[in-house]
Amino acid sequence: MKKLGLIVNPIAGMGGRVGLKGTDYVLEKARALGALPQAPNRTVMTLKELNKIKDQIEIVTCSGDMGENEAKKCGFKTRVVFASPNRDTTKQDTFDAAKKMLEENVELLLFAGGDGTAIDIYNAIGEHLTVVGIPAGVKIHSAVYASSPKKAGELTLLYLQDSVPKIKEVEVMDIDEEAFRRGSVKTRLYGYLKIPYEKRFLQGKKSGSVMSDQASQELIAFDIVDNMKEDIYYIIGPGSTTRPIMKLLDLPYTLLGVDLIHNKKLIKNDLSEKELLEEIGRKSCKMIITPIGGQGYLFGRGNQQISPDVIRKVGKENIIVVATKQKIQSLYGRPFLVDTGDVELDKQLNGYIRVTIGYKEQMMYKIES
Template identity: 50%
Template sequence: MHRFRLGLVINPLAGLGGSVGLKGSDGVAEEALALGAEPKAAKRMMQALEVIKGYQGEIEIITASGVMGEDAAKALGFTTRVVYQTPEKTAALDTHAVVNALLKETLDLLLFAGGDGTARDVYSVFEKAAIDEKLPVLGVPAGVKIHSGVYGITPNASGKVVKMLLDGELVSLMTAYVMDIDEVAFRQGNVRAKRFGELLVPAEPRYVQAVKMGGKEVDELVLADIAADVIQQMEDELYIMGSGSTVAFVMEELGIDNTLLGVDLIQDQTLIASDLTAKQLLEMTENKPTKLVITLIGGQGHILGRGNQQLSPELIRRIGKDNIIILATKTKLKALEGRPLIVDSGDPQLDSELCGYYKVTTGFHDYVMYQVANPDL
């Protein structure tokens, strides 16, 4: 019997900057660790592998030693073969080296955990090796910014795609864009997305995310109506203002400086603190009534887990789903073509608890009921 040969790569630095408000991890991993960030990429990969745990006898995992793959796979009982020795301190060059080693093997699928920077690393190795797009790849989302279309919508969803392949289901393949942004500009509040190339991915639209649609809403009258509704209903409790241009418009209407790509805290329509980390948010909202104002990622539908990892599972549980205020123009909602909103908090149990119908503010005293329903749950 042919054993499914799964190439596995974990970028242990991916996502480190998210919870501590650094907007990414490229070149700031040590700073993030010093601020108390905890590596989560291995945990995210294990969530994906958990879905196929019952297939250990049918899979051979080919990977790097230690934190770049072997540890996570072995912890779940998979047979592994190591083709790269992971150094004590890892860098992007190690991702390149692991992928290079894996391309010398005959793989059925390359599964990697990371963010857009990791996807770029994988793509660059494929490009240099002149891979003829016959090897499919799939990302397990573990980064701060995930604009690329090569990732599952959640780690669990990535695992479900692999399970479909193992079950022999007819899974089409398609090319998807690898996107990334300039993190230096990103930290200054400017989004400059760039398409770097394409990778071949399993085409399963329920589980594989779309490329993020960028750009500020053009209909400022609608945004002004949304902002007016939120402001009218504000009480004297704390409000956590999430990232994104729709929430930024509310801050603009309040006359408050806003961290476009971060998370701010306001009370009585006054700025309390800006660009907060996950730890700071927990400390500043402890034992205080708090509401969360967020919007969705255009084209993808994520409301948690894309660019706002400062909103930790502990914080979301404390706030409660009834105190989550979702803002979106009807244009953005229609662009989802009926797909649900998605939560990828890092805690699958919480994601399940957050599913259901929400009142989404789409104008002044104008709301629609829209479903949060991760297809992989």
């Protein structure tokens, strides 16, 4: 039997859909706003990819929603080596659980969470174990994560079948969430973790916009504003490429949140998923989003307020993607990615989409889930 370590941070990502841009320090507020756990379901999506070798794996894990429940739900032989004494899991729980995995000498440590979880894992094990991250956080800058839960499962399967020859050390990074909520991005490198390296399964680290993008962003904004239609509601996604649109309209904006406008006037800033659904109802609506530089995510990283329900209401045909040529070039030909948490919706979003890259300049670009 191969020993697969599993740690789930069950509260990771809960602040996303309710517009809190993270879960650190605001868990109770997220719950009060109706936030639901995302990490357990995403872990199940990963484990389902291991069904074909289920009889060859023992999952070494933690009690309850920290791994035990998910593993048993998928029918795996499960052994619990850590039980949290807390009602809600903490950073210390993740650290202690990872230490147990090191003692157990698991062949691979699979973990679900966000950047904070990756830091706790790194602090516990350093470079002594090989890991695969299941993306479940709101903002994921670290390169240890697979591009989706399904890809995490596929990569784990290949590794356990000795089909991934290369191991690589990759960055563990995080941002200051409190500064992030105020609209400021402060990143820090914490260290490196070892991962099975197959580029097609991994998301890479995030790269930011450069100053030379500014003119391109302004040209994109002029194109978008010139083509806005009356009586259509526009959802403006987060990012530095969408910000010039709001500036051109002389409207207040939230750089890292989701805003809503109608007839070039502000309806509301920084909406949660619930607020978006209430505001757009059955109204005609379009959505303006930009991919994350270096990673290419359209949905599932940093904009969880734009949930599967919101996307379905808007419709793929009403999604407007904006990106500077520099941002497109930073992908080196890799497709845009979507990881909404809804597998069927991700499949529906696959294909090609029109991207505005300048004033009256557009191109077609591929989307893959």
